[in-house]
Amino acid sequence: MxxxxxxxxxxxxxxxxxxxxxxxxxxxxxxxxxxxxxxxxxxxxxxxxxxxxxxxxxxxPIRPGRxxxxxxxxxxxxxxxxxxxxxxxxxxxxxxIDHTTIVLEMHRVAQRQFPWQRGYANPQQIYRFFYVYxxxxxxxxxxxxxxxxxxxxxxxxxxxxxxxxxxxxxxxxxxxxxxxxxxxxxxxxxxxxxxxxxxxxxxxxxxxxxxxxxxxxxxxxxxxxxxxxxxxxxxxxxxxxxxxxxxxxxxxxxxxxxxYYDVVRGGTPLINDANARFEQYGRRLIQTYLERFEVQQPQQYPFKGNLIDTPDILVKDGGEIVAVLECKATKLSFDAQFAENPMVAAKNAYDQMTKGIFQLWRFFSHARRGIYSAEAVAGNAYGILLTMETWFAMAGHLQAQAVEDAKAKAAADPDITEADMRPIMFCSISELEDTLGWSDEGSFLKLLATASEDKFRGWSIFNVQRDEKLRARADWRKFPFDLDDVMPWWSKVKDPIVTPEAVGG
Known part of the structure; x- marks a missing residue:
């Protein structure tokens, strides 16, 4: 005590x-x-x-004497x-740890340290989780x-x-x-x-x-x-x-x-409800920060006699889709985060990442072949896997493995070509919030172009933005959503979180 x-x-x-x-x-x-x-x-x-x-x-036990x-x-x-x-x-x-496992150790270190470094008393964190859960x-x-x-x-x-x-x-x-x-x-x-x-x-x-x-x-x-x-x-x-x-x-x-502890106890219906709200939050976030873009929800289109979905977020600019985001709200259990072999301990979660990569490639293939034709899709449209949690941070080795697994999955469809299998960027929602705070529409597209280069594979897009000097603003833009939206009592109390943390330093 x-x-x-x-x-x-x-x-x-x-x-x-x-x-x-x-x-x-x-x-x-x-x-x-x-x-x-x-x-x-x-x-x-x-x-x-x-x-x-x-x-x-x-x-x-306390012993007699000293x-x-x-x-x-x-x-x-x-x-x-x-x-x-x-x-x-x-x-x-x-x-x-030895030379064969040191890369995975960085992933575990990130899981332990990053949430504390970001802190829990910031408007983004509070709003996001109340909005979703x-x-x-x-x-x-x-x-x-x-x-x-x-x-x-x-x-x-x-x-x-x-x-x-x-x-x-x-x-x-x-x-x-x-x-x-x-x-x-x-x-x-x-x-x-x-x-x-x-x-x-x-x-x-x-x-x-x-x-x-x-x-x-x-x-x-x-x-x-x-x-x-x-x-x-x-x-x-x-x-x-x-x-x-x-x-x-x-x-x-x-x-x-x-x-999330309460949501997961409610089973699949609640998890699905939270996942849908996460996708909605991602769309609102991009549209609010980057007003020139037209941010659309997923669409259905026919393929081999069935209706299938586009990725969860479609970003249009200049009359064509320039970026697509597949949202994955999957959360790892604690033991899976720190397991010696996370791809085995959290197989279902990592399978979701593999599936997300494949879904993005399939969409690019269908757009190229005219199977999806409701909207024009840019030939260089970017693919992003957007996660609720940061558990893919510092996990370049795991990202690479997920890409290889997605290629194996895509091999079953000979119509998906190398050109369709574009570089996929991995981004957590908190990282997207931070990045958008420094962006305008033009700088954001330039950031995606830079982050998709081979030399930045496994990098955080926030770090690419910072290190490559791709920030469009001199000061980080204040988080745009009002906490009253998710906590109606907020305006009645003194706000202890008057300023968000200086993001990126």
């Missing part, structure tokens, strides 16, 4: 809340920094790993613990299951995030003064929290399940699943039920990306 409070204190110290950390932490002044390059900075993903280790490791205890008010104590974690990470890496059938299922609406849940999560960021331990808040009934807070906490003893039980069960699903390969310490992703708040029976969130940012994660 005290070590969890130490994690909270160091996170507060290095998240712009030094005044909140002072009563609970002894630290050198250099440690009060938010700069990731500082030698005093503790990575957030290391804090999460340490929380997982604390919850899953057996406790040494017992050795960690000074949980000392920044230095955490620093030494992090150094031990790094030593363990290096030792395990020597057992698992927080409306329609998904919202109806959430309310029926939990007895609280998505709107009520999101407001309570924000209030809890504020309070749990102020002090390590809080009593359950009385929200009746702001019009939120006690029963609604209880319903939200049933979703967000576990008692500390139950958290230990669930953390060990989650760890065992992940190892089993990965065929026993998920043994490395830094790649263990975190129970705090599902239950970011711990209730402390020894402190009269006070609440502690070792990393308060994960309350926002559970309220946004973490809504």
């Amino acid at each position: 005290d070590f969890l409070a130490l994690l909270w204190s160091v996170d507060a110290l290095q998240s712009g809340r030094e005044d909140r950390a002072k009563p609970y932490l002894e630290y050198p002044k250099e440690a009060a920094t938010e700069h990731i390059e500082s030698s005093y900075f503790v990575y957030k993903w290391d804090l999460e790993t340490l929380a997982t280790l604390l919850l899953t490791s057996p406790k040494t 017992n050795r205890r960690v000074n949980c008010r000392s920044f230095g104590a955490l620093g030494r613990t992090v150094n031990l974690l790094r030593d363990l990470e290096e030792a395990e890496s020597q057992l698992h 927080g409306q329609g059938a998904c919202a109806e299922h959430f309310q029926e299951t939990h007895g609280i609406s998505i709107s009520e849940f999101s407001m309570i999560c924000l209030l809890l995030f504020w309070q749990l960021s102020e002090t390590p331990w809080i009593l359950k808040p009385d929200t009746t003064a702001v019009g939120i009934a006690k029963e609604k807070v209880d319903a939200a906490l049933n979703i967000l929290s576990l008692t500390l003893p139950n958290a230990r039980i669930e953390a060990r069960a989650l760890q065992s399940k992940a190892v089993l699903n990965a065929g026993g390969a998920l043994s490395r310490t830094i790649y263990q699943p975190s129970i705090l992703r599902q239950f970011p708040i711990l209730s402390l029976p020894a402190m009269e039920g006070r609440l502690l969130a070792p990393l308060p940012q994960l309350v926002l994660y559970r309220a946004t990306a973490g809504l």
